[in-house]
Amino acid sequence: MLRKMTKSISLFMIISFLACNLAADAARAGMIGTETALQAIGREEGLSIVTAFLEREDVRQAMTRQGVDVLEAQKRVAALSEAELHRIAQQIDQLPAGGDGVGTVVGALLLVFLVLLVTDILGLTHVYPFVTRR
Amino acid sequence: MAALLIVVFSVILAGCGGVAVREALDQSERLPGQAAVAAVPFYPQEELQCGPAALAMVLSWSGLPVQPGDLAGEVYTPHLQGSLQSALVASARRHSRIAYPINGPEELFAEVAAGRPVIVLLNLAFSWYPRYHYAVVIGYDRPAETVILHSGTRSGERLSFRVFDNIWARSEYWGLLVLPPDQMPVAPDEKAWLAAVVGLERAEQWQAAAVAYQAAAGRWPRSALSRIGLGNSRYALDDSAGAIEAFREAVRLDPASAIAYNNLAQVLAETGRIDEGLAAARRAVELGGPHQDSCRRTLAELLEQHSGPRPGPTR
Numbered sequence: 001m002l003r004k005m006t007k008s009i010s011l012f013m014i015i016s017f018l019a020c021n022l023a024a025d026a027a028r029a030g031m032i033g034t035e036t037a038l039q040a041i042g043r044e045e046g047l048s049i050v051t052a053f054l055e056r057e058d059v060r061q062a063m064t065r066q067g068v069d070v071l072e073a074q075k076r077v078a079a080l081s082e083a084e085l086h087r088i089a090q091q092i093d094q095l096p097a098g099g100d101g102v103g104t105v106v107g108a109l110l111l112v113f114l115v116l117l118v119t120d121i122l123g124l125t126h127v128y129p130f131v132t133r134r
Numbered sequence: 135m136a137a138l139l140i141v142v143f144s145v146i147l148a149g150c151g152g153v154a155v156r157e158a159l160d161q162s163e164r165l166p167g168q169a170a171v172a173a174v175p176f177y178p179q180e181e182l183q184c185g186p187a188a189l190a191m192v193l194s195w196s197g198l199p200v201q202p203g204d205l206a207g208e209v210y211t212p213h214l215q216g217s218l219q220s221a222l223v224a225s226a227r228r229h230s231r232i233a234y235p236i237n238g239p240e241e242l243f244a245e246v247a248a249g250r251p252v253i254v255l256l257n258l259a260f261s262w263y264p265r266y267h268y269a270v271v272i273g274y275d276r277p278a279e280t281v282i283l284h285s286g287t288r289s290g291e292r293l294s295f296r297v298f299d300n301i302w303a304r305s306e307y308w309g310l311l312v313l314p315p316d317q318m319p320v321a322p323d324e325k326a327w328l329a330a331v332v333g334l335e336r337a338e339q340w341q342a343a344a345v346a347y348q349a350a351a352g353r354w355p356r357s358a359l360s361r362i363g364l365g366n367s368r369y370a371l372d373d374s375a376g377a378i379e380a381f382r383e384a385v386r387l388d389p390a391s392a393i394a395y396n397n398l399a400q401v402l403a404e405t406g407r408i409d410e411g412l413a414a415a416r417r418a419v420e421l422g423g424p425h426q427d428s429c430r431r432t433l434a435e436l437l438e439q440h441s442g443p444r445p446g447p448t449r
Contacts, residue, residue, distance in 0.1 A: 030400035030435070032393045032428055034363040035332045038325070067212030076208070079224035079337035081329060088220055096305065097216030098255055098268040099182045116259055123297045127258045127265060129288065 035081055052082040055089035062092040152279070152296035154303070158239035159276050169247040170273035170282065171195075176289035177202050184286060185209045185217025188253045188268040189225060191284055192312040195251055198229055216266060219255060219308065226312045227333045230342035234319050234330045236309030239299075244320040245311055246271055252311055254283075257304035266305065315346035324354050331363060335370075343367040351383075358388035365397055374405045385414075392421040396429045403436050412436050 056077055063073035077085070088095065120131040159165055174195045179187035179202065186202040186209045193200050208225040209217045226233040236242055236252055245252050252271045259265040269285035280292040311319055315334065318327065327350055334343040344367035350360035365380035381398035384391060395418035403411035415436050418429040 030404075030432055031366060031369060031397050032425055034328075034335060034359070034366045036425070037359055037362050037391075037393045038328055038332055063211065066214050072207060075228065076221055076224045079227045079333060080220055081332050081336060083329070084220065084223070084333075095218050095220075096255065096257070096264065096266040097211060097214035097218050098185050098188075098266040099214075099216035112263065116263075119260075123294065124300050125259050126256070126293065126297050126301050129286070129291075 055085045058089050059085055059092055152299040155239045155295045155299040158243055165243055165247050167276040171249055171251045174251045174272045176284045178287040182215050184268045185222055188270050189222050191270045192251050192253055193229055196231055196312055196314050227337040230339040232313045232315055232330050234311040236311050238307045242309055248320050252309050254302055255305040255308040256301040258301055261304055315342040316349050318349055328359055340367045340370040356387055358384045358391055362394050374401050377401045392418045392423045392425055392429055396432050399432055408440050
């Protein structure tokens, strides 16, 4: 079962790899993309096509590690530009993910609760909606 | 004791909040004292789903009625128990909307005063104990010193400038404007706009990209890049005549653009206008530049087509 799954995943990877290559070839044969034209003005230092491709792959894999399914991760990565991926790839494991703050804090330590309560009252933070401050 | 120390330390570090937000309003002469964006629907978030909720609110405002539940699969990352900024950006694009970055209070208030809601990333707690949260800014009130937001389970929540500045500064004032492709930010930066439209191309939203490039061409009449983008989008939409027109405009505006000549050559050749295509391809190669390999290849291919299918004596 697991073996079958691994097999279908690697097949998928091979196909998507091929698809990427084909797309790159198609671009080379005729049309030059707008993204390339835009980068010609201020292309980030050292960001080659190869790095860009590898970064896209890195970010996609990081997403699947974080519980996003393979196809969906592919789509999320596809909609980002090279420059955007370059920024993400540098710090993929430390990016802020907006959750909600409230639910997770309920279970926090009493100490943390008290600190945040005080800072909420001081207006430095806004963790507890019941603390309203002007 | 430790807690007390931390609190005292934090007070020293972040004692004077709200200044940036207040100054942004006071320094701008054009911004009104109060503003409220009409018709931003409120979707209360479910646990951990502030990202999908915030995006659903602005997408609905922009004319695409969606519910947070429809977006969770595109935006939320299970193991992180939250949504990454890049996922919001990508999802907006996948729904044919421009995702334009907003940096700081001045840009934020300018958009809100112009009637646009803005997604902001807030860190409700501290950098050493981050609690990231997305909310939608829908108004502000200078006399009352409050910012008005749809946030979490609270519709139209009012936060003082001080609190809002403290918690927004901790995300480095990250904001996101989501617009239909024919609408521009109040003070758009050409490069930032084109980069946002390239994102639509990435998401294969060609129709929206073409509309957005057209808007760029109207806003920056001398921008050759927006014509190249327009040409490429029309080409992807199989509108050869439109693409040729856009590339011709691009080479008129920037006669040194090898890319514009190269792409013009390719479309001309594909529509059977080989001679005109060859002339443009030759011009692209003459101009040289970082893409001369691609230009040479295009020329070689056109030459092959030119001599290939033609009947007549061989050798």
